[in-house]
Amino acid sequence: MKAERTKKQIAIRFLLVIAGCALLGAGAGLALVKAGTSAMEWMAGFEHLLAGFGPWWYLPGAVLLVLSTGYYLAGKRQLPHTEEEEEFQTADRLLDLSMVFSGIASVYAFVAMSLSYFAPIGSSVLLLIVELAWAVTIQSKTINAIKVLYPEKRGSVWDTRFQKDWYGSCDEAEQQLIGQYCYQTFLVMNSLYPVAMVLLALLALFDMVTPFACFLVGLLWLIQQTVYMVTAHKKEHGKARQR
Numbered sequence: 584m585k586a587e588r589t590k591k592q593i594a595i596r597f598l599l600v601i602a603g604c605a606l607l608g609a610g611a612g613l614a615l616v617k618a619g620t621s622a623m624e625w626m627a628g629f630e631h632l633l634a635g636f637g638p639w640w641y642l643p644g645a646v647l648l649v650l651s652t653g654y655y656l657a658g659k660r661q662l663p664h665t666e667e668e669e670e671f672q673t674a675d676r677l678l679d680l681s682m683v684f685s686g687i688a689s690v691y692a693f694v695a696m697s698l699s700y701f702a703p704i705g706s707s708v709l710l711l712i713v714e715l716a717w718a719v720t721i722q723s724k725t726i727n728a729i730k731v732l733y734p735e736k737r738g739s740v741w742d743t744r745f746q747k748d749w750y751g752s753c754d755e756a757e758q759q760l761i762g763q764y765c766y767q768t769f770l771v772m773n774s775l776y777p778v779a780m781v782l783l784a785l786l787a788l789f790d791m792v793t794p795f796a797c798f799l800v801g802l803l804w805l806i807q808q809t810v811y812m813v814t815a816h817k818k819e820h821g822k823a824r825q826r
Contacts, residue, residue, distance in 0.1 A: 640695035641710045644688045648717050651684035655725045662731050675732055681725045689718035769811065776804040 658677030665671040692714040699707045723740045730736050738748035750761065779800050786792040 637699050638706055638710055640698045641692070641714060644691045644695055644714050647684045647688035647691065648714065648721065651681045651688065651718070651721050651725075654678070654681035654684065655721055655728065658725070659728050662728060665732060671732065675729075678725050678729050678732070682722060682729075685718045685722050685725070689715060689722075692718070769807075772807065776800065776807075780804065 654677045658674045658681060661670055661674035661677065665674050692711050695714075696707055696711045699710075719740055726736075726738070726740055735752055736749065737752040738745045742748065750758065753761065780797065783792055783797045783800060787794045787797050
């Protein structure tokens with residue numbers, strides 16, 4: 584069992600982190616100053632390279648959706664044989680993997696749209712719609728299959744209340760696990776947002792990105808932090824809390 588860190592150790596570690604970030608920012612700024620026009624040209628060339636793939640950016644999303652569909656079909660084939668614990672667990676794992684890949688693909692479709700701006704707008708939007716429709720359809724079918732394993736589950740992915748309905752149909756142990764997943768996501772994003780903000784601020788300082796990019800990332804970070812803090816305050820001090 585690890586010994587609890589003292590206040591002095593915590594303070595020293597905090598100061599070291601701050602000093603390291605300051606040195607990193609100063610070094611990055613100095614490098615950008617020295618790079619000057621060449622850095623801007625490199626950035627423009629890199630953006631042009633990324634955009635040059637056009638609609639091909641949608642290909643990884645299609646691969647994810649093919650995998651999702653394959654796992655769904657494999658899991659569905661196991662449903663008639665789930666009386667045995669091993670088959671039940673196999674079906675549950677396969678259907679869960681289907682949800683993993685389709686969930687990632689649905690978000691990636693928007694990333695692909697942002698990177699394919701050299702493609703005709705019509706074809707890009709069409710591919711976006713196709714991949715989103717494919718993702719939601721396979722998610723709906725997978726959820727229906729999961730309900731065969733867990734009849735108490737509620738909700739439809741076509742309903743805007745799906746997440747609330749699904750969470751409400753989970754038992755206390757499952758809700759605690761969901762809380763752990765959300766907490767891990769919160770930790771990761773709270774580490775990434777400051778890095779992204781510092782990087783974008785430096786790039787904006789040298790006109791390599793627009794200030795709007797900093798504003799957008801900062802706004803998303805602010806929304807996350809505000810929702811977390813307000814929700815925590817209501818849970819801790821709200822009128823509904825029992826003494």
